Amino acid sequence: MWAHFTMQVSFCRLRTHQWCFLLFNAILFHALLFGADFVEEYLLQSSPATYTDAKVLELRERARKLDMETMKENISMHYAIKCPDICVTSDVFLLSMVFSNPANGTRRAQIRQTWANLTDVKGLLVLTLFVLGTSDSNDIQANVIVESHQHKDIIQGKFNDSDGNLILKMKLMLEWVVTFCPFARFIIKSDEDMFVNYKSLVEYLLGLKRHPDDLYIGRVIHQEMPDRNAQSKDFIPLSQYSEKYYPDYCSGAAFVISQDVARKIFVAFTETNLAVPYAMFIGICAKKAGVVPTHSSRFSGEKHIRYNRCCYSFMFTSAQMQLEELPTIWNEAREGKACSLLETYSGLVSCKALTYLDRFSFFSTGKINEK
Structure with missing residues (x-):
């Protein structure tokens, strides 16, 4: 007890330079933990300079007038499983589209039983769907069909599910959203290895001070350079993409867009032909549509x-x-x-x-x- 009392007295008698040393280390510790997030959140935001571009304005107008009703029959050929009626009678606030591999039925089951089991936040509907490509295995494909009949929450395109087809997967997702769920206010795209906190996300979206149009939010990647190493599997030649940096874009692991952004990026998708990684491709399409990504450190990225x-x-x-x-x-x-x-x-x-x-x-x- 005497030793404890002596320690307290000694601590209280620290000299000014010792207090400064402790304060400096406390500040340094917090700067290391939160400094990068602060810089990203407040100093690396892009400015919406592209809004005055005539091509951007024309694309945005075409997105506003986009009529998918006449295209519903034609696009049916793109889907192995499409669930066209799941949004018809629902006022969906947050539509969650989870990119999943056909073989990972166990993970989808776990997601349904955990974070995707939340379907109502403050009286607002949250709807979770899984976006898949096809499998070369007949057994896996048969299991997916059974799973789809049971849960009615699978969208499947007619392309092989692989990393090389992620752009096709993203286009399929956007096409389905604007065609079959055009009144969902917000859409979150995530990977199947994520935990997504619907409660905090919905509360954040409800509290937005800005108008919810043009919302493209996630963990923003700033000034990413194309891979110019010819030996790399991600090599991007100058002939394919000549700019020094990619436009700012949100990490593909998870991001949120508003319904109007889904339409704008979808229109840009149909007019863009670049062999770049899909998250960068989304950023390029967003820039074409005059949509600027917003950074939030509450998204973990990868x-x-x-x-x-x-x-x-x-x-x-x-x-x-x-x-x-x-x-x-x-x-x-x-x-x-x-x-x-x-x-x-x-x-x-x-x-x-x-x-x-x-x-x-x-x-x-x-x-x-x-x-």
């Missing part, structure tokens, strides 16, 4: 965020989720226990610090399950 209940209640997404993680996270989220401002702050510090340390293999911090 990073896996180490679990903390209050951190996850604030974040919109986390990537690279293991199947065994989802039930625990969902059960705690479903309990709805609110986090105080201090708990949210400490949770963000905890999960960001551990996520940062995960970059280094010699820091094996293991899994956490903090309450």
Whole structure:
């Protein structure tokens, strides 16, 4: 007890330069954790300079007048499974389109039982669908058809499901949205290895101060350079894309667009022929349509965020989720226990610090399950 008292007295008697040293280290610690997010959030936002371009204005007008009714019959040939009536009688606030591989039926089942099981937030409808290509395996394809009949939540295109066909998959998604679900106010595209927090995302969208048109929000990638290494599988020759940088774009792992942006990017998609990675392709089409991406650090991008209940209640997404993680996270989220401002702050510090340390293999911090 005397030792504890002595320690308190010594701490109180720290000299000015010692207090400054402690304060500097505290500031440095927070700068390392949150500095990059701050810079991205406030200093790297693009400006909508393309709105005055005549070609942009003409494309936006064509998107506004887009009439998919006359095209419904013609585009049916693009789909193996299309679920055309699922949005007809629904006032969908958030339409969630999850990119999935046909073989991953177990993961889709886990998603349905966890974060996609939430269909109502503040009285607003959230609808989750899975977007697939086809499989070379007859058995897998037969299982997908059975799964579709059971759950009625699968959209499947007539192309092989592969990384090389992600642009086709994105075009199929946009085409389906503007044709069969044109009144969904917002659309989130995510990958099947994600955890998506519908509650915090819907609350954020409801609180937008700006008009919801032209919304394209996610973790923005700024000034990404095309891969000019001829030996790389992602090599982009100058003849294919000559600019020094790609336009700013949202990480393809997860992003949100408004219904009007789905229409604008879809029109741009039909007029753009570039062999670039699909997330960059979306950014190029968005620029053609005069749509500027908005950055939010609450999207994880392709990073896996180490679990903390209050951190996850604030974040919109986390990537690279293991199947065994989802039930625990969902059960705690479903309990709805609110986090105080201090708990949210400490949770963000905890999960960001551990996520940062995960970059280094010699820091094996293991899994956490903090309450």
